[in-house]
Amino acid sequence: MEKLKWMRVMCFKHDGSLHRVWDKAALIYEDEEKIMISNAKTLIRESDNRVWMAKEPSLSIYYKDRWFNIMGIIRSEGIHYYCNMASPCVVDDNIIKYVDYDLDLVKTVKGEIKVLDEDEFRINKFKYEYGEDVEKILLKELELLKRDAFNGDGDFKDDIIYNGFNKFLELFARKEYEN
Secondary structure, eight states: OOOEEEEEEEEEEETSSEEEEOOOOOOEEOSSSSEEEEESOOOETTTSSSSOOSSSSEEEEEEESSEEEEEEEEEEEEEOOOOOOEOOOOTTEEEEEEEEEEEEEETTTTTTTTEEOHHHHHHHHHHTOOOOHHHHHHHHHHHHHHHHHTTTTTOHHHHHHHHHHHHHHHHHHOOOOOO
């Protein structure tokens, strides 16, 4: 019988400094390409010592070879997608680690697609010295992400988010934990 396995998520900036930590999320799925985790009301710790709690349940998908991650936030009116442009993740001892690269893409419940934090990206690419290669990869991956969001391709499928979160609820209800 499958048990619930807790993971932690650590987000860094390009210089290696800690940016944000999610204390606890449940492992839903992992293969050689991606890892999916889900949570409801997890604590999030910011590098400036602020601590807050995610109010809405979500399923997050971290990729091991793609330069973004996708979070499907479950709202009463549907799924709101929030995507971070980020390095491919590394999974180390129940910790998912990645580097955040400022740019974010949002797909609202109504299907509107927006790119956020372009000013922050322009400032930080000099501050953290991203380099031309990293910038090219990020902008190319952002275009692919926009295309997938617009077409509902890849992991922009509401049933993936709902099914993953329902699996989390089933595992959590059993109160059988692996770690």
